[in-house]
Amino acid sequence: MQKVYPQLKSSEKPKNLNSKPIQISPKKSHTSSGEKNKSNQAFDKKTLTNKNKETNLTNPNKNDEKEIRVVTVRNELFFKDNLALLKEQFQSKWKDPPTCPRVSDEEFDKLKVLGEGAFGKVYLVRHNKSHDNKVLFFATKVLNKEFIIRSKCKDHVLTEKRILQCINFPFLVTLYYYYKDSLNLYLVTEFVEGGDLFKHIKKLRRFSESQSKFYSAQVILAIEYLHSNGLVYRDLKPENILLDQWGYLKMTDFGFAKYMLLHNNQTNSSGRTWTVCGTPEYMAPEIIVQNRGYDGSVDWWSLGVLIFEMCAGYTPFRGKEEKEIFRNIVGHSYTRSSRFSDDCADLIENLLQNDVRRRYGCLKNGVTDITHHPWFYKLDWESINNKTFEAPYKPVKEDIKEKIETIGELKLNKDAKDIL
Incomplete structure (x- = not known):
């Protein structure tokens, strides 16, 4: 699928979505060409239930099922001070790269x-x-x-x-x-030696929830850093997340990233853009609908899709073609995997909110609504941030x-x- 890059100013609202080229980032398939027709069947609740019964998605690495250790919710004061220092460094470099x-x-x-x-x-x-x-x-x-x-x-x-x-x-x-x-x-x-996250999801068929928490925490910290510096990523997907030799993540490919003025370091900003870009299965509904533009809220939606894919082994919004994928996204048509814990399903549901005013990461408390969610309870955020936490998996x-x-x-x- 070829990318098309229209020249569009952020302040310029398109008159007709159908007549406007779309910037699309290619998405790898979880299945071989021989399985393509089977995997692209209509994705209703009955089909998903039957598919889960027939397919064993158990992670072969049993040690990954061990719950991540530690004692408390995230120390927001520590991360606030850390982000403030990093923001000073970024602003200084941005003025004079x-x-x-x-x-x-x-x-x-x-x-x-x-x-x-x-x-x-x-x-x-x-x-x-x-x-x-x-x-x-x-x-x-x-x-x-x-x-x-x-x-x-x-x-x-x-x-x-x-x-x-x-x-x-x-x-x-x-x-x-x-x-x-x-x-x-x-x-x-x-x-980054370990390859992209998509390869590892495909190899294991899915991650355990404890392993998914470990990776999700790093992605959240990276998005929080980017947003605090006025940057919106816009192309979060496993193919753009690399695994190093110690088992930690590195996000790459900033071809769709955009510098915007974010209000109070949160994603509910007054600065907006209308450019249609990203990977179809990870695009937020406000990118597709194009009635009010969008801001950093799209990255939190993509996080919800990413967590779903890591825990289930497939993305929530799928279709035979882009129009079907977009229709499922705008219609909020997806089915919870029976393998999700209640806390995991609740976090995904709050990230995949079509109404930005109800989406976690975009509310009054910002990213705290995500980091203090019960799914992340007892996660040692500081150890992960400092890379002293032992990764659940290291590339051989x-x-x-x-x-x-x-x-x-x-x-x-x-x-x-x-x-x-």
């Missing part, structure tokens, strides 16, 4: 393709020159200049680069270098070595083997 060391394409050896999108490809690369830091492997996003100009996406690309220059948070990817040549623009970020080192195998006859050098 930091520069990166000068590099050229000749300094990087392309090893393999990690992913491909509308703009171009993402490569695993190795830095072939010695530097003080010991980071040898990076992920390089290659953006084709001709396509950017033809699709009028210059502002999108510049915004993504500027955001990557300014953000500094443990659950967001880090930008190391950027450069250009006559054909392409290059964004060189850290290489052999899997990481396989991930960075080079193309052709090239082999890993001694330094590469050492860091594995």
